[in-house]
Amino acid sequence: xxxxxxxxxxxxxxxxxxxxxxxxxxxxxxxxxxxxxxxxxxxxxxxxxxxxxxxxxxxxxxxxxxxxxxxxxxxxxxxxxxxxxxxxxxxxxxxxxxxxxxxxxxxxxxxxxxxxxxxxxxxxxxxxxxxxxxxxxxxxxxxxxxxxxxxxxxxxxxxxxxxxxxxxxxxxxxxxxxxxxxxxxxxxxxxxxxxxxxxxxxxxxxxxxxxxxxxxxxxxxxxxxxxxxxxxxxxxxxxxxxxxxxxxxxxxxxxxxxxxxxxxxxxxxxxxxxxxxxxxxxxxxxxxxxxxxxxxxxxxxx
Amino acid sequence: xxxxxxxxxxxxxxxxxxxxxxxxxxxxxxxxxxxxxxxxxxxxxxxxxxxxxxxxxxxxxxxxxxxxxxxxxxxxxxxxxxxxxxxxxxxxxxxxxxxxxxxxxxxxxxxxxxxxxxxxxxxxxxxxxxxxxxxxxxxxxxxxxxxxxxxxxxxxxxxxxxxxxxxxxxxxxxxxxxxxxxxxxxxxxxxxxxxxxxxxxxxxxxxxxxxxxxxxxxxxxxxxxxxxxxxxxxxxxxxxxxxxxxxxxxxxxxxxxxxxxxxxxxxxxxxxxxxxxxxxxxxxxxxxxxxxxxxxxxxxxx
Numbered sequence: 001x002x003x004x005x006x007x008x009x010x011x012x013x014x015x016x017x018x019x020x021x022x023x024x025x026x027x028x029x030x031x032x033x034x035x036x037x038x039x040x041x042x043x044x045x046x047x048x049x050x051x052x053x054x055x056x057x058x059x060x061x062x063x064x065x066x067x068x069x070x071x072x073x074x075x076x077x078x079x080x081x082x083x084x085x086x087x088x089x090x091x092x093x094x095x096x097x098x099x100x101x102x103x104x105x106x107x108x109x110x111x112x113x114x115x116x117x118x119x120x121x122x123x124x125x126x127x128x129x130x131x132x133x134x135x136x137x138x139x140x141x142x143x144x145x146x147x148x149x150x151x152x153x154x155x156x157x158x159x160x161x162x163x164x165x166x167x168x169x170x171x172x173x174x175x176x177x178x179x180x181x182x183x184x185x186x187x188x189x190x191x192x193x194x195x196x197x198x199x200x201x202x203x204x205x206x207x208x209x210x211x212x213x214x215x216x217x218x219x220x221x222x223x224x225x226x227x228x229x230x231x232x233x234x235x236x237x238x239x240x241x242x243x244x245x246x247x248x249x250x251x252x253x254x255x256x257x258x259x260x261x262x263x264x265x266x267x268x269x270x271x272x273x274x275x276x277x278x279x280x281x282x283x284x285x286x287x288x289x290x291x292x293x294x295x296x297x298x299x300x301x302x
Numbered sequence: 303x304x305x306x307x308x309x310x311x312x313x314x315x316x317x318x319x320x321x322x323x324x325x326x327x328x329x330x331x332x333x334x335x336x337x338x339x340x341x342x343x344x345x346x347x348x349x350x351x352x353x354x355x356x357x358x359x360x361x362x363x364x365x366x367x368x369x370x371x372x373x374x375x376x377x378x379x380x381x382x383x384x385x386x387x388x389x390x391x392x393x394x395x396x397x398x399x400x401x402x403x404x405x406x407x408x409x410x411x412x413x414x415x416x417x418x419x420x421x422x423x424x425x426x427x428x429x430x431x432x433x434x435x436x437x438x439x440x441x442x443x444x445x446x447x448x449x450x451x452x453x454x455x456x457x458x459x460x461x462x463x464x465x466x467x468x469x470x471x472x473x474x475x476x477x478x479x480x481x482x483x484x485x486x487x488x489x490x491x492x493x494x495x496x497x498x499x500x501x502x503x504x505x506x507x508x509x510x511x512x513x514x515x516x517x518x519x520x521x522x523x524x525x526x527x528x529x530x531x532x533x534x535x536x537x538x539x540x541x542x543x544x545x546x547x548x549x550x551x552x553x554x555x556x557x558x559x560x561x562x563x564x565x566x567x568x569x570x571x572x573x574x575x576x577x578x579x580x581x582x583x584x585x586x587x588x589x590x591x592x593x594x595x596x597x598x599x600x601x602x603x604x
Contacts (some may be wrong), residue, residue, distance in 0.1 A: 087568055095549075133458035153458070156435035156535025157571055164566055165532050168468050168526065180568040223468065230446075230467050231533050233458025264466055264484040266389055269459055 005106035007063020009296035010052050010102070013288035014038070016090075021048060024060070024293045026300065028125075031059045033289075034301035040092030045101040049158040052105065065109040066295030067103045068288050075112050075159050085112040085160075097198035108299040114138075114288060116153035118281070121290030122238055123151050126282030131235035135228045136281075137162070139221065143188040147232050152298070163188040167223035170232060189221045193243055203244035211248065218252025219228060219284020225253060225278060226260040235269055240281040254278045274284065309365020311598035312354050312404070315590035316340070316371035317416060318392075318443065323350060325357040325364070326595045328602065330427075331359045336590075340518075342394030347403040354407065367404045367411040368597030370419020370590050372500040377414050382527035385413040394488065406480045410601040416440075416590060418448035418455035420583070423592030424452050424540055428584030437530045438583075439464070441523065442543035445490040449534050456599070465490040469525035476518060478562050494543055506548035520554025527555060527580060536572055542583040556580045 008031070016038060023032040032055035036047045038059075056062050072088055074081040085095040102109050112120075119136035122128035128148075129137065135166040137145040143163030147154045154160075164186045179198045180189030189195055196204045200213065207213045225237055245251060254274040259269075270277050281287055310333070315322040318340060323336040333356035338349045374390060375437065376383040404411050414422070421438035424430035430450075439447040445465030445508050449456045453497040456462075466488045471480075481500045482491030491497055499507045502515065509515045527539055546552060556576040563572075572579050583589055 114397075149456075154451075156451075157537050157569055158567075160535060160536050161532045161567060164563075165529050166470050166562065168470055170472070172474060182564050183562075227467050227529060227533065231464045231529065233460050233462060235459050260468070260485075261466075262484050264462075265463060266458055 008060050010062045010065040011292035011296055012067045013292050016070050018088050020289045022289050028203045041096040048264040062105050062107050064107050064296040064299035066292040067098050067111045068114050068292040071113050072094030096277045110295040110299040113154055115144040117291035118287040119146035119148050120294045121283055121287035124294050127279045133234040135234055136238045138241035139243040141193055143192050167220040170224050176219050193215050204243050208247035214248045215252050220255040221253045222260055225257040237278045309361050311460040312364045312367040314369045315594050316329035317370055322591045323353045324591050325448035330595055343398040348498035350403050364407050364409050366409050366598040368594040369413045369595040370416050373415050384466045396446045412597040412601040413586055414463045417446040418437050420589040421448040421450050422596045423585055425450055426596050436534040437535040438540045439546040440543035443495055467571035469522040473578050477503050493519050506545050510549035514598050516556050520551055523555045524558030524562055527559040540582045
């Protein structure tokens with residue numbers, strides 16, 4: 001794909017509460033940035049268009065767009081519905097399409113999930129640097145994982161939905177039934193922020209003085225980590241999101257993952273204690289927009 | 303990669319009890335074929351070399367080799383140990399390398415796992431035709447899964463080891479501790495042929511008149527199927543191997559997978575009852591050698 005190499009990249013990190021918009025140079029330098037509250041598309045999209053029109057007028061033409069968005073959303077570039085929200089319960093968003101608002105700029109548009117975007121950001125400039133296969137998981141309001149190979153996100157007929165795998169949940173040890181409306185005790189139903197609050201009435205970071213609770217949650221997350229190893233063999237696993245900030249949690253995930261695998265997978269990447277294998281993000285809140293800019297850059301280089 | 307388009311493809315399906323060797327035309331037509339018992343490399347490799355020398359003398363020069371092998375084996379083409387068996391307990395095989403026996407023929411060599419080879423065979427000419435993302439699982443002496451994207455196998459730092467994921471195993475309903483020496487009740491430890499025999503003293507096909515046993519095993523396999531959906535989103539899941547031949551098992555896997563996902567993943571590919579989504583192999587015993595020939599063809603076309 002040919003494109004003006006001197007053009008700018010329009011980037012959007014679309015989240016459930018806010019959109020971060022940026023105009024950046026191809027090297028990633030941000031020249032304009034804005035925050036727009038997430039409302040319905042009819043309310044947000046005009047604000048998005050206005051930002052990019054104004055920023056482009058000030059800084060130059062936009063050569064490509066990169067979008068890292070909440071979902072579920074069609075991220076298959078070969079699909080006629082590419083960039084369209086699918087079966088989301090979020091009012092107004094089902095059937096909305098980023099191309100509706102960005103198409104008039106006449107630049108190529110790359111759309112991926114929020115978690116794939118964060119993975120790409122971390123791969124480019126954060127804790128995922130140097131990893132050929134990288135898994136990035138966020139554990140917050142929900143649970144999601146993106147997997148990259150050589151900096152490109154993997155998918156099947158749709159993006160992954162790893163938050164809904166079922167960890168081993170022994171009700172004789174843990175009678176909590178889970179909080180997922182679809183599955184009860186799937187991973188998201190056991191470890192996401194709302195599940196922790198439903199179970200204990202407070203967030204996990206307030207429970208750091210209760211090692212048994214930290215270990216319980218860490219053990220469920222470790223089932224995802226072990227499954228990621230066995231089913232994707234990533235070079236590194238990054239775990240981010242609000243729940244992971246609870247003191248002691250990442251250590252519990254490492255310990256329980258190592259116990260789960262029990263030496264079966266032997267490779268120099270899985271260091272003793274998994275200290276350098278299971279890590280937290282390096283970019284903090286900038287991972288998503290960094291990844292969105294990189295998605296735009298990938299649209300330029302094809 | 304340039305290669306003589308009129309050349310022949312040497313193919314090996316390397317299994318724990320036998321090697322199937324074939325010389326084939328680029329269109330897949332087999333012109334010579336042999337079976338060699340699996341022994342140590344010092345015993346097998348001369349037989350392999352002799353077969354290909356004789357077949358090539360009769361039919362023409364070999365332009366590429368494709369190998370679909372038991373493992374664990376290094377299948378990363380960029381690795382210096384590509385094609386080398388790693389930590390196998392199989393006597394004599396650790397450190398053995400297909401390039402040692404095939405290298406002297408001077409043709410490019412592509413090495414992949416047995417299950418990736420079978421997946422490629424099914425994708426090309428069997429039950430996986432038309433699937434962009436395809437998962438092929440064998441459940442026999444062991445459990446293994448290969449995943450393809452556009453006919454090429456996926457991997458991370460190594461090939462996948464999905465047989466060792468942990469399905470949800472409620473010991474109050476099923477007190478069997480499993481048979482895996484590493485993990486006890488991982489999937490392989492619950493559903494592979496030796497685990498079934500350890501538990502019930504006979505193979506699963508002899509237990510077809512006991513729906514509860516079929517459903518129990520089907521439920522564990524369904525955990526892998528659901529994880530495959532959530533973690534790879536394949537267009538289709540193929541389940542083969544001796545255990546899957548037990549009457550009623552594939553139906554149990556479909557039923558339990560649908561219950562596990564509980565409508566969360568909505569897509570036309572997941573038809574009601576998963577009849578066309580979860581299927582058995584189309585090529586039977588020919589999947590592996592068909593895939594090995596295709597691996598050789600991929601070496602030719604680069």
